[in-house]
Amino acid sequence: MPIPGIRGFKDILPEEAKRWQHIEKVARDVFRCFGFKEIRIPILEKTELFARSIGETTDIVEKEMYTFVDRSGESLTLRPEATASILRAFIEHGLYAQDKIQKLYTIGPMFRHERPQKGRYRQFHQINAEAIGLDSPTIDAELMTMAMHILSALGISGVELQINSLGCSHCRPQFRQDLQSFLGTRQAGLCPDCQRRTVSNPLRVLDCKVERCRAALEGMPSLSEYLCPDCKTHLHAVERQIQLFGVPYIINPLMVRGLDYYTRTTFEITSLALGAQSAVAAGGRYDGLIKELGGPELSGMGFAIGMERLSLLIGDLQKIEEEPILFVAAMGEKACVIAARIAHRLRLAGIQAEIDYEGHSLKSQMRRAGKIGASLVLIVGDDELARNSITMRDMKSSRQWAVDFNNDIEALVLCIGEEMGRFV
RNA sequence: GUGGGCGUGGCUCAGGUGGUUAGAGCACUGGGUUGUGGCCCCAGAGGUCGAGGGUUCGAGUCCCUCCGCUCACCCCA
Structure with a gap:
C-alpha cells in the first residue's frame, strides 16, 4: 500500500520547481540591489519564541502551530513565520555590534495547521525581508517599494498596495479600549464572529467583510483619529516618501494585522486573481519587538511574500529560456x-x-x-x-x-x- | 473547527431511470519505414470505478459510514 503525503503539504513537481527557481533568482537579485543579505535560519525554534513575539492569544499561537515535545522534554515549534527566528539570530549573535543597521532576507518553508484552500497550505513558503535598526519612515517606504518591485520584476501586475498605521504603544491602547466599549453597544447588529472578536481581538472587527456588520458599525471610532502626533508624522512621511518612489498605493484605515507585534506602518499587497486569500505580501513595523525578545532597543520593519501565491500570479506566462x-x-x-x-x-x-x-x-x-x-x-x-x-x-x-x-x-x-x- | 462541490487507467474526463467482457482523448510501448523525432494510421500495455458496509438475482450507478481532494468561512503570506 502506498503511503500518501500529508494534508496541506504539497510536492513541488519539476515543472513548477522551475518556476520557483526563477522566482527565487529574481528576488535574490532585487535584494542584492537593495542591500539585503541572506540569512539562513533553522525551521525549529523553542515554542516560547513564537509565543512571545507573535502573541499568546493570536490564532497562530493558540491553534495553528506545529508544536511538540522533543526527546529531551523541550517544547519546540515548526516556525509559523520567519521574523521571530531572524530577530532571535540577530540578538543571539550580536549582529548589532558590528552594524546597528541590518538588512536581512531569508527564503524558506513555514508551517501552520490551518485548513488548506486556494493559496494556503500547511507547509508554505515565504520570501522574508527584515530591516533592523532604523526608525526612519524612509525604510518603511523602501521596503514596500522593494516588495512591489519584486512583483513587477516577475511580470506581475494588477496588484494593490494598501497601507495603514496601527499606532504605537502610546496611542493604540486607548483606541482599542474605546473601540471595545463602542462594540459593546452594538452587539445585536454584529455577526457572531464579530461578537466573539469584540472580546478576543476587537481590531479584527474593522476588516470584517459581512455586510450587516458594516452597517452596524456606523459611527465607530476611527483608528486614524487616535494616532498620536508622532505616529501621524511618521505615516505622513512614509506616504511622502513612497510617492517620491512613484509607487501607487492606497491608505486603508480598516486594514489590521494578525500578529500582535506590529506597530505603526503596516501594509498588504493584494490581488483579485488569488481568490479569497488575496494577500500576496504583507508586513509592517515592529518597534518594541527586539527588546521584548531580550535584545537591544532597536526598531525594525519587515515583510513576507507568499511563494505559492506568487506562483499562482505568474501562471504559465513565464517563458524561461531553456539550455540546449x-x-x-x-x-x-x-x-x-x-x-x-x-x-x-x-x-x-x-x-x-x-x-x-x-x-x-x-x-x-x-x-x-x-x-x-x-x-x-x-x-x-x-x-x-x-x-x-x-x-x-x-x-x-x-x-x-x-x-x-x-x-x-x-x-x-x-x-x-x-x-x-x-x-x- | 464549520459548510458547499468532487473522488472512474499516469493525466483530463464519458459512463439516461442499477443489467452481461467499464470506455475515449492525451501520455506510454511496439509496428507501418529490416537505422531516423514532430503529423498520420494500426496494435499493445495499463483500472480492486477512494475505502468499508448495506439493499438487490445483479451496484461505477441506490443507501449509510469513513477517508481524501477542492473551494469558502475562520485566520492569514
Whole structure:
C-alpha cells in the first residue's frame, strides 16, 4: 500500500520547481540591489519564541502551530513565520555590534495547521525581508517599494498596495479600549464572529467583510483619529516618501494585522486573481519587538511574500529560456558504450546530454529525443563505426550529416561544441 | 473547527431511470519505414470505478459510514 503525503503539504513537481527557481533568482537579485543579505535560519525554534513575539492569544499561537515535545522534554515549534527566528539570530549573535543597521532576507518553508484552500497550505513558503535598526519612515517606504518591485520584476501586475498605521504603544491602547466599549453597544447588529472578536481581538472587527456588520458599525471610532502626533508624522512621511518612489498605493484605515507585534506602518499587497486569500505580501513595523525578545532597543520593519501565491500570479506566462539539450542515440552494444562516453564527456563540459538506457529502437530513441526537446542528436551505430564516423542531426532543420570519428572523443566534442555554439 | 462541490487507467474526463467482457482523448510501448523525432494510421500495455458496509438475482450507478481532494468561512503570506 502506498503511503500518501500529508494534508496541506504539497510536492513541488519539476515543472513548477522551475518556476520557483526563477522566482527565487529574481528576488535574490532585487535584494542584492537593495542591500539585503541572506540569512539562513533553522525551521525549529523553542515554542516560547513564537509565543512571545507573535502573541499568546493570536490564532497562530493558540491553534495553528506545529508544536511538540522533543526527546529531551523541550517544547519546540515548526516556525509559523520567519521574523521571530531572524530577530532571535540577530540578538543571539550580536549582529548589532558590528552594524546597528541590518538588512536581512531569508527564503524558506513555514508551517501552520490551518485548513488548506486556494493559496494556503500547511507547509508554505515565504520570501522574508527584515530591516533592523532604523526608525526612519524612509525604510518603511523602501521596503514596500522593494516588495512591489519584486512583483513587477516577475511580470506581475494588477496588484494593490494598501497601507495603514496601527499606532504605537502610546496611542493604540486607548483606541482599542474605546473601540471595545463602542462594540459593546452594538452587539445585536454584529455577526457572531464579530461578537466573539469584540472580546478576543476587537481590531479584527474593522476588516470584517459581512455586510450587516458594516452597517452596524456606523459611527465607530476611527483608528486614524487616535494616532498620536508622532505616529501621524511618521505615516505622513512614509506616504511622502513612497510617492517620491512613484509607487501607487492606497491608505486603508480598516486594514489590521494578525500578529500582535506590529506597530505603526503596516501594509498588504493584494490581488483579485488569488481568490479569497488575496494577500500576496504583507508586513509592517515592529518597534518594541527586539527588546521584548531580550535584545537591544532597536526598531525594525519587515515583510513576507507568499511563494505559492506568487506562483499562482505568474501562471504559465513565464517563458524561461531553456539550455540546449543533446541526445546520443545508439544502435548496438559497442555504440552504446561509446554513446555513454560521449554523453559523459559532454556533461563534464556543461552540456545536458541524454542517452537511451534500455536498448530501444532508433525510432523510439528519436521520438524521445524530440520529446525532451533535444536540439542536436548524435547517431552512433554499426554503420557509422564501420566508416569511422558518426551522424549528427539538427532537430530543428532535420538536416543531418556525417562527422569523422576515429574513436577520438575529444575531437568529436570540439566539433559538437562548435555546432551548439558553446565552449567545451 | 464549520459548510458547499468532487473522488472512474499516469493525466483530463464519458459512463439516461442499477443489467452481461467499464470506455475515449492525451501520455506510454511496439509496428507501418529490416537505422531516423514532430503529423498520420494500426496494435499493445495499463483500472480492486477512494475505502468499508448495506439493499438487490445483479451496484461505477441506490443507501449509510469513513477517508481524501477542492473551494469558502475562520485566520492569514
